[in-house]
Amino acid sequence: MLKFKNKFKFGLSEKSPNSSSNSSPASSHKDTTPEKSPEPRKTLTSDLSDNISKLTLGDSEAGASATASPDVPHGQIHGTENVPTMETSNSNDSANPHTPSSPGLLTVKIYTSNNIQLPIKINNSKQILHALAINSNNETIGQQLLKNLETLNNAEGDNHPLVGDLLPGTIASNFLPSIITIPNAENLVKSLLYLTIEFDNNVLVIEPQKGTVNRSTWNQVVSFDVTKKSQETTNGGDNETGSSFLNLNLFIRLPNMLIPDSEKVTKKHLFTNSGSQPQSPGKSNASANSGSAPANIGDLLIGTIKLPLNLKYHSQPIRLMNHEYLKFSNYNANLQDLISTEMGEIMLTIEFKPITKKHLAITDFDLLKVIGKGSFGKVMQVVKKDTKQIYALKTLRKQHIVSRMEVTHTLAERTVLARINNPFIVPLKFSFQSPEKLYLVLSFINGGELFWHLQREGKFSMDRSRFYIAELLTALESLHDLNVIYRDLKPENILLDYQGHIALCDFGLCKLNMSNDDKTNTFCGTPEYLAPELLLNQGYTRSVDWWTLGTLLYEMLTGLPPFYDDDVPTMYKKILQDPLRFPSFLDHTDAQDLLIKLLQKDPANRLDDANEIKSHPFFKDIDWVKLLNKSYLPPFKPNVENLLDTSNFDQDFTSEKPQDSVVDDFLTESVQKQFGGWTYNGDNVL
Numbered sequence: 023m024l025k026f027k028n029k030f031k032f033g034l035s036e037k038s039p040n041s042s043s044n045s046s047p048a049s050s051h052k053d054t055t056p057e058k059s060p061e062p063r064k065t066l067t068s069d070l071s072d073n074i075s076k077l078t079l080g081d082s083e084a085g086a087s088a089t090a091s092p093d094v095p096h097g098q099i100h101g102t103e104n105v106p107t108m109e110t111s112n113s114n115d116s117a118n119p120h121t122p123s124s125p126g127l128l129t130v131k132i133y134t135s136n137n138i139q140l141p142i143k144i145n146n147s148k149q150i151l152h153a154l155a156i157n158s159n160n161e162t163i164g165q166q167l168l169k170n171l172e173t174l175n176n177a178e179g180d181n182h183p184l185v186g187d188l189l190p191g192t193i194a195s196n197f198l199p200s201i202i203t204i205p206n207a208e209n210l211v212k213s214l215l216y217l218t219i220e221f222d223n224n225v226l227v228i229e230p231q232k233g234t235v236n237r238s239t240w241n242q243v244v245s246f247d248v249t250k251k252s253q254e255t256t257n258g259g260d261n262e263t264g265s266s267f268l269n270l271n272l273f274i275r276l277p278n279m280l281i282p283d284s285e286k287v288t289k290k291h292l293f294t295n296s297g298s299q300p301q302s303p304g305k306s307n308a309s310a311n312s313g314s315a316p317a318n319i320g321d322l323l324i325g326t327i328k329l330p331l332n333l334k335y336h337s338q339p340i341r342l343m344n345h346e347y348l349k350f351s352n353y354n355a356n357l358q359d360l361i362s363t364e365m366g367e368i369m370l371t372i373e374f375k376p377i378t379k380k381h382l383a384i385t386d387f388d389l390l391k392v393i394g395k396g397s398f399g400k401v402m403q404v405v406k407k408d409t410k411q412i413y414a415l416k417t418l419r420k421q422h423i424v425s426r427m428e429v430t431h432t433l434a435e436r437t438v439l440a441r442i443n444n445p446f447i448v449p450l451k452f453s454f455q456s457p458e459k460l461y462l463v464l465s466f467i468n469g470g471e472l473f474w475h476l477q478r479e480g481k482f483s484m485d486r487s488r489f490y491i492a493e494l495l496t497a498l499e500s501l502h503d504l505n506v507i508y509r510d511l512k513p514e515n516i517l518l519d520y521q522g523h524i525a526l527c528d529f530g531l532c533k534l535n536m537s538n539d540d541k542t543n544t545f546c547g548t549p550e551y552l553a554p555e556l557l558l559n560q561g562y563t564r565s566v567d568w569w570t571l572g573t574l575l576y577e578m579l580t581g582l583p584p585f586y587d588d589d590v591p592t593m594y595k596k597i598l599q600d601p602l603r604f605p606s607f608l609d610h611t612d613a614q615d616l617l618i619k620l621l622q623k624d625p626a627n628r629l630d631d632a633n634e635i636k637s638h639p640f641f642k643d644i645d646w647v648k649l650l651n652k653s654y655l656p657p658f659k660p661n662v663e664n665l666l667d668t669s670n671f672d673q674d675f676t677s678e679k680p681q682d683s684v685v686d687d688f689l690t691e692s693v694q695k696q697f698g699g700w701t702y703n704g705d706n707v708l
């Protein structure tokens with residue numbers, strides 16, 4: 023079980039470069055090679071305690087924080103903090119024929135699947151196939167399977183496809199039920215086949231009702247909340263049509279004894295546990311990439327459908343697809359990208375229904391589990407009562423925000439989340455408030471923090487690191503395109519989704535309205551990741567994000583940040599003065615060259631443009647459009663059963679009773695006004 027520790031933001035005085043105290047969160051291996059702490063690293067904020075105010079002279083944010091006392095009027099906060107003009111009102115919507123329609127509900131009905139083939143050969147084990155057939159959850163299907171098995175038993179001749187140790191994937195699906203009743207287990211039904219349906223980073227899992235793997239009856243209906251943002255063009259969508267995608271992935275849980283060892287090795291990328299073997303710290307990743315077959319191979323991905331959906335301009339209920347068959351494609355074995363081998367088809371109806379605007383409240387949600395603690399409140403797994411969608415609900419207590427002078431950062435988080443549209447940033451679905459609290463409703467991302475995966479495995483392979491850095495690079499690029507600096511990139515703020523894609527979260531340190539060369543001064547971030555110019559308090563630009571990207575890549579590849587030291591002041595000194603050194607095992611020329619160019623101490627010499635970084639030889643094999651369309655199969659798939667699965671969260675949290683604690687804070691009207699622009703109901707109006 024992974025252990026999650028509470029993370030708290032704390033005042034800058036604790037970790038200023040001028041501080042002589044050794045308050046490193048890391049463990050104390052002072053005389054030996056430094057060893058990173060297993061605890062999440064804390065974020066420094068600009069709380070402006072006395073001794074740090076020296077470091078933050080002249081910064082507009084600092085002023086904002088300092089003035090954000092309970093009685094400060096609304097205007098002062100806006101004026102000092104550069105709070106953006108939140109979202110622009112859509113009062114002109116009716117005049118613009120291209121204005122997207124209202125938010126709504128997307129309903130997908132799944133009827134039948136046909137001609138499904140397996141992408142691997144299976145063992146020709148008549149005993150197991152027979153056992154599966156007689157345990158089919160439907161008698162008629164069981165009979166049919168037994169009949170099919172007779173043809174298998176009767177097949178003769180050396181060249182007959184049904185003779186031999188292995189059955190070709192093209193026909194194997196005729197001998198497998200899609201759902202079985204487990205004998206002696208009180209009629210427990212277990213489906214072999216299942217389908218994940220993803221829209222806007224929310225994923226639902228459905229199972230068939232009956233059938234063979236080749237042909238199944240599903241008759242299932244699922245719904246997704248559609249916000250205006252998910253209707254807009256994302257850079258992960260098709261720019262011409264302004265679409266977002268509905269992603270369908272068809273999986274099969276194959277009994278291990280049916281999977282030949284040779285297929286476990288050559289088609290490893292198609293199994294959900296591919297590459298997920300933990301690695302001990304400091305050990306080379308060679309074994310994870312070697313040909314050896316993992317013991318627990320997981321489920322097999324049969325095929326994928328990526329369906330662009332243009333949900334713009336529909337102000338009336340509409341049926342976008344009516345009982346249509348869509349074909350599954352498969353992932354290419356070598357390149358691990360999507361190719362159009364047809365793996366069978368599935369019949370769907372897709373409907374979109376705009377909904378009338380309504381403010382949400384906590385009573386619109388059932389609280390399922392506590393999954394984390396943030397600086398100002400809990401994060402809970404919740405289900406939205408009307409659509410049955412699972413979300414992460416982040417609660418923030420207004421009183422705490424105000425007393426810790428974090429109003430501006432909190433508003434910035436909400437603003438950035440509502441504006442940004444990148445497939446690797448956790449999507450904000452809604453936000454609302456009560457007199458005492460602020461609430462953010464986010465897509466529930468349950469593959470665990472990258473921090474914990476890195477802790478567990480010590481370091482990542484070159485390919486895996488490249489994949490994460492590439493996805494993060496596009497996330498930072500889209501933030502910069504919105505004139506936002508992220509400022510707190512680190513493994514603790516990166517979640518993995520159920521497939522293993524990146525979802526950047528925690529936007530509490532974003533700085534808005536920062537165009538290309540604009541400088542800011544606020545001393546904030548996380549010690550290990552602070553850029554030299556930030557430490558020197560000379561003002562910094564968005565270039566600090568590229569420094570942190572370099573730091574992150576270095577940490578992924580080696581297990582430690584580049585200038586790490588147990589003692590924080592020494593670490594700051596190293597960041598400022600020490601040359602960049604590589605451990606002997608990090609001998610990849612392109613990786614070294616990119617790190618050298620990102621970890622330039624003088625920002626003027628640093629790579630400073632997303633496109634320039636993208637065209638570095640380190641990324642030469644990456645097709646950026648494909649990457650943004652999530653068409654690469656992630657090199658690591660977290661263990662996630664379904665959307666309800668919270669096993670990647672700390673049990674200390676998940677065992678807690680989920681409740682929205684009652685607080686009786688009183689906030690003055692002027693303080694309440696500061697939170698005026700918070701509410702976001704999936705529409706653009708704030």
Ligand SMILES: Nc1ncnc2c1ncn2[C@@H]1O[C@H](COP(=O)(O)OP(=O)(O)OP(=O)(O)O)[C@@H](O)[C@H]1O
Nearest residue numbers: 029030031394395396397401414464465466467528
């Ligand atoms: N969308 C999400 N899906 C799943 N888990 C999430 C999500 N958002 C946050 N969490 C969990 O809740 C924890 C706290 O969330 P978050 O980091 O956003 O809070 P915070 O107050 O900003 O934290 P910090 O004090 O580090 O700044 C995260 O570490 C993560 O484990």
